[in-house]
Amino acid sequence: MAESEVITGFSPKGDVLVVAEQIQGELQPVTAELLGAGRILADKMERNLLCLIIGSNLGDLPRKMIEFGADTVYVADHPELKDYRTLTFRRVVCDFLESLPEPPHTTLLGSTTTGRDLAPRIAAHFDTGLTADCTELDIGPYEHKSKVDPTKIGLYPNCLYAIRPSFGESLKARILGPWKNPQMATTRPGVMIPLKPDPDRQGKIIPIPVNLQPDDYRLVVAETIREISKGVKLTEAEVIVSGGYGLGNADGFNLIRELAACFEHSAVGASRKVVDLGWIPYQHQVGQTGKTVRPKLYIACGISGAIQHRVGMSKSGLIIAINKDIDAPIFKFAHHGIVGDIYQIIPEMIRQFKQIKPEREVEAVVSTH
Amino acid sequence: MSSGYNIFVLVKQVPDQGSKAGINPDGTIDRARAKRMLNPFDRYALQAALHTKKMYGGTITAISMGPPPAVEVLLETLEHGVDRGYLLSDRRLAASDTLATAYALFKTLSYVGKADLIFCGLQTTDGDTAQVGPQLAERLGLPQVTYCEDFSIEDGKVHARRIIEGGTQKVITEMPILITVANSYHPLEYKSFRGAWRVQQLQRNPEELKKYIKTIDLDLIGADPDRTGLKGSPTIVAWTEKVGDIGGNCTMHEGSSPENLVAEVMKKTNVSEFLAV
Numbered sequence: 346m347a348e349s350e351v352i353t354g355f356s357p358k359g360d361v362l363v364v365a366e367q368i369q370g371e372l373q374p375v376t377a378e379l380l381g382a383g384r385i386l387a388d389k390m391e392r393n394l395l396c397l398i399i400g401s402n403l404g405d406l407p408r409k410m411i412e413f414g415a416d417t418v419y420v421a422d423h424p425e426l427k428d429y430r431t432l433t434f435r436r437v438v439c440d441f442l443e444s445l446p447e448p449p450h451t452t453l454l455g456s457t458t459t460g461r462d463l464a465p466r467i468a469a470h471f472d473t474g475l476t477a478d479c480t481e482l483d484i485g486p487y488e489h490k491s492k493v494d495p496t497k498i499g500l501y502p503n504c505l506y507a508i509r510p511s512f513g514e515s516l517k518a519r520i521l522g523p524w525k526n527p528q529m530a531t532t533r534p535g536v537m538i539p540l541k542p543d544p545d546r547q548g549k550i551i552p553i554p555v556n557l558q559p560d561d562y563r564l565v566v567a568e569t570i571r572e573i574s575k576g577v578k579l580t581e582a583e584v585i586v587s588g589g590y591g592l593g594n595a596d597g598f599n600l601i602r603e604l605a606a607c608f609e610h611s612a613v614g615a616s617r618k619v620v621d622l623g624w625i626p627y628q629h630q631v632g633q634t635g636k637t638v639r640p641k642l643y644i645a646c647g648i649s650g651a652i653q654h655r656v657g658m659s660k661s662g663l664i665i666a667i668n669k670d671i672d673a674p675i676f677k678f679a680h681h682g683i684v685g686d687i688y689q690i691i692p693e694m695i696r697q698f699k700q701i702k703p704e705r706e707v708e709a710v711v712s713t714h
Numbered sequence: 715m716s717s718g719y720n721i722f723v724l725v726k727q728v729p730d731q732g733s734k735a736g737i738n739p740d741g742t743i744d745r746a747r748a749k750r751m752l753n754p755f756d757r758y759a760l761q762a763a764l765h766t767k768k769m770y771g772g773t774i775t776a777i778s779m780g781p782p783p784a785v786e787v788l789l790e791t792l793e794h795g796v797d798r799g800y801l802l803s804d805r806r807l808a809a810s811d812t813l814a815t816a817y818a819l820f821k822t823l824s825y826v827g828k829a830d831l832i833f834c835g836l837q838t839t840d841g842d843t844a845q846v847g848p849q850l851a852e853r854l855g856l857p858q859v860t861y862c863e864d865f866s867i868e869d870g871k872v873h874a875r876r877i878i879e880g881g882t883q884k885v886i887t888e889m890p891i892l893i894t895v896a897n898s899y900h901p902l903e904y905k906s907f908r909g910a911w912r913v914q915q916l917q918r919n920p921e922e923l924k925k926y927i928k929t930i931d932l933d934l935i936g937a938d939p940d941r942t943g944l945k946g947s948p949t950i951v952a953w954t955e956k957v958g959d960i961g962g963n964c965t966m967h968e969g970s971s972p973e974n975l976v977a978e979v980m981k982k983t984n985v986s987e988f989l990a991v
Contacts, residue, residue, distance in 0.1 A: 366879075368878065368879060368880070368881075373879060428883070429878070429883075430885075431848075431851075431857060431858050431860075432857055435852075457879050458860070458861050458876070458877050458878050458879055459878065459879065461844045461845075461848075461860065462848060462858070462860045462861070463848075464845075464848075465812070465816075465844075465845040465846075465847075465848035465849045465852070466848050466849070466851070466852045466858075468813060468845070468849065469813060469816060469848070469849040469852035469853060470852055472813065472948065473813075473948055474811070474813065474947075474948035474949035475812065475813070475845060475949070476949060477812075477842070477843035477844060477845055478842065478843070487952060489950075491944075491950075493944045493945060494944065494945045506952075507949075511951075511954055516954040516955065517954060517955050518951045518953075518954045519951070519952045519953050519954070519955075520949050520950070520951055520952065521949065521950060521952045522948045522949035522950070524948060525948055563857045563887060563888045564857040564859070564885055564886070564887040564888070564891075565885065565886050565887070566883055566884070566885050567873070567884040567885060567886050568883070568884040569878070569881065569882075569883050569884075570881045570882045570883070570884070571880055571881040572880055572881045572882075583988065584988045606990075607989055607990060608988045608989060608990055609988060609989070609990040609991070611988075611990075620897065621754050621897060623901055626898060627877075627896070627897055627898050633842060634837070634842055641988065642985065642988050651731075663983060663984070663985070665979060665983070665985070666964075671966075671968065676964050676966065677964065678964070679964045680963075680964060680965065680983075681964065681965050681967065681979050681982065681983060682964045682965070682966045682967065682968075683967045683968070683975050683976070683979060684966065684967065684968035684969075685968070685972060685975055686972075689972040690972050690975065690976060693972040693973055693975075693976045694976050697973075697976050697977065697980060698986075698989055701986050701989060
């Protein structure tokens with residue numbers, strides 16, 4: 346190919362679609378976050394932000410989507426859509442996308458248990474690209490030069506930049522798939538910034554038909570159990586004390602709980618490694634595949650600070666790390682680092698904390714949820 | 715129940731990120747030098763498959779896709795009691811994204827046979843997308859249960875509990891079904907002496923081993939090479955950048971007694987403001 350020849354590849358603009366998520370009428374926070382992020386992408390391309398909401402008796406939820414930034418809200422409201430089910434929801438989303446005159450440029454879902462269940466089905470059905478667990482999204486140009494597939498060569502002015510930490514590596518990867526719309530991504534809950542809801546915002550609400558097929562009923566939901574969490578939720582805690590592999594064993598979490606109990610509105614976190622080892626349940630996991638948290642105070646005990654963990658807690662107000670390995674990566678981004686044995690440092694912390702608040706009785710156990 | 719269920723379990727070999735071998739100073743992985751291991755999430759899928767066989771009867775086939783060394787993870791599943799394994803290995807699969815991987819696995823499963831239950835790990839530790847399972851289910855036209863924590867089979871139907879945001883969902887589904895198993899499911903039991911001994915014997919006898927572990931390629935399973943590898947992948951990693959250090963200025967406290975270290979931190983931070991009254 347001659348150097349001067351520039352092929353402009355397929356890269357039409359299109360609208361941005363957010364697939365909303367609600368459980369039993371309760372809007373999931375990731376939806377407002379997706380609308381915030383989607384609004385920015387749509388504005389960059391001067392296109393509309395669409396939202397598809399699926400459920401039964403949705404009431405004023407569609408209106409809320411407009412307040413959070415959507416221009417047009419499509420509503421699939423049907424008694425059979427009360428509970429999330431892969432096949433029924435998949436049917437609604439696929440039918441809806443096929444009914445549009447042009448596919449959206451970008452389609453976004455949350456990296457939740459629902460979004461991660463549904464998004465890959467949609468992407469596989471349309472043979473389009475999907476990037477999981479993004480922490481940043483943007484629109485920009487891309488020139489594809491690789492000659493592996495000559496049909497893909499070209500300059501693409503409007504691509505979805507789906508950005509995510511690349512696993513086990515201290516790298517951020519920008520993943521693109523401008524060759525086919527919709528370009529799909531799921532985003533991590535707690536990362537994108539929602540707009541402040543504006544009750545005066547105008548938009549359209551359009552009901553859409555629901556045509557479920559007999560095959561869609563191969564799975565039925567017998568029961569949905571919402572846990573009423575005892576104690577403070579990890580994502581809402583002001584103080585998080587987290588334990589890692591440096592604890593040496595599962596019993597080490599007793600000390601972590603004891604330290605957490607010294608604080609108001611506190612919760613216990615954990616690194617992925619110890620969750621994988623079964624030392625503590627998954628609900629406590631902070632990081633890429635766990636929860637993203639932003640407490641005012643984060644105390645990391647025996648956590649090395651791999652990128653996976655860092656992306657889940659680096660925005661905490663004050664990070665104090667305790668680790669006996671002075672080379673641990675956590676000391677590169679903590680605000681205060683204590684080099685020492687956690688089994689000496691933590692009891693000493695508890696002792697000094699009690700001296701400040703001597704009247705207080707330390708609760709034996711902080712809730713495990 | 716006649717001959718029991720046809721159970722498939724999908725496994726992947728991943729770099730061992732806990733080992734320092736093959737980890738470059740800049741944090742990238744040198745896959746050729748890195749220690750290899752069975753994807754930790756797949757251990758739960760394997761346990762689910764073994765449990766199903768033990769409780770309800772059947773045959774377990776392990777399926778993997780990867781370069782030739784990936785045969786190691788199939789051997790590991792045999793040690794745990796899996797009956798046979800298939801490794802899809804083909805240079806044309808290199809750089810497959812999740813969609814291209816799901817296509818290749820779909821063709822593999824269609825070649826190997828008809829399953830009643832397909833177990834996958836929730837995700838892998840080297841990709842962490844959790845996409846391949848559902849994408850494969852879509853290709854197969856099957857229902858799925860992702861984030862499965864527990865399950866039983868009653869009257870030919872699978873009763874499963876899956877994690878949802880802030881709770882759980884109990885579902886009842888027909889078979890065939892694809893299940894991705896959460897890491898809150900039962901951990902993998904230790905391999906038996908008999909299983910380990912059997913694999914040891916098989917490794918001494920390559921001809922006999924071939925009866926239990928078959929290596930297959932795209933031509934054999936009738937897959938379209940253009941739908942796999944870089945060519946068949948709708949996404950590419952356009953570029954990567956090193957994640958800068960956040961915060962950066964960590965104040966270090968070291969070389970003193972625990973009492974002094976803690977006192978120093980207390981003095982320099984507002985930690986005491988958060989203490990419970």
